[in-house]
Amino acid sequence: MVFIEKKYILTLNREKCIGTGVCKATAAKRWKMKEDEKITLVDLSAKKTETTETLEFDESELQEYLDAAEACPVNAIKIEEKESGKELI
Numbered sequence: 334m335v336f337i338e339k340k341y342i343l344t345l346n347r348e349k350c351i352g353t354g355v356c357k358a359t360a361a362k363r364w365k366m367k368e369d370e371k372i373t374l375v376d377l378s379a380k381k382t383e384t385t386e387t388l389e390f391d392e393s394e395l396q397e398y399l400d401a402a403e404a405c406p407v408n409a410i411k412i413e414e415k416e417s418g419k420e421l422i
């Protein structure tokens with residue numbers, strides 16, 4: 334079994350989200366629009382509260398999540414390195 338280290342943490346601030354769907358357009362399989370017209374993460378390992386969703390993920394998913402974070406007009410998506418805490422966006 335190959336263990337792939339989850340080196341990154343994504344934080345979605347749902348209070349900031351204005352439901353443009355731009356992040357979903359970057360990678361439709363990773364995002365879903367909810368009834369409240371705010372986005373949610375599809376990955377079942379995401380931890381979710383009413384206002385925030387967090388997800389640990391690996392290198393193979395980095396570019397798609399970076400694209401989404403860069404495209405978000407209200408900076409509702411943050412990505413950081415897990416070990417160093419360095420913010421990538």
Ligand code: SF4
Pocket residue numbers: 349350351352353354355356357371372404405406407408409410
């Ligand atoms: S791009 Fe930003 S504002 Fe638009 S749905 Fe995604 S998180 Fe919400």
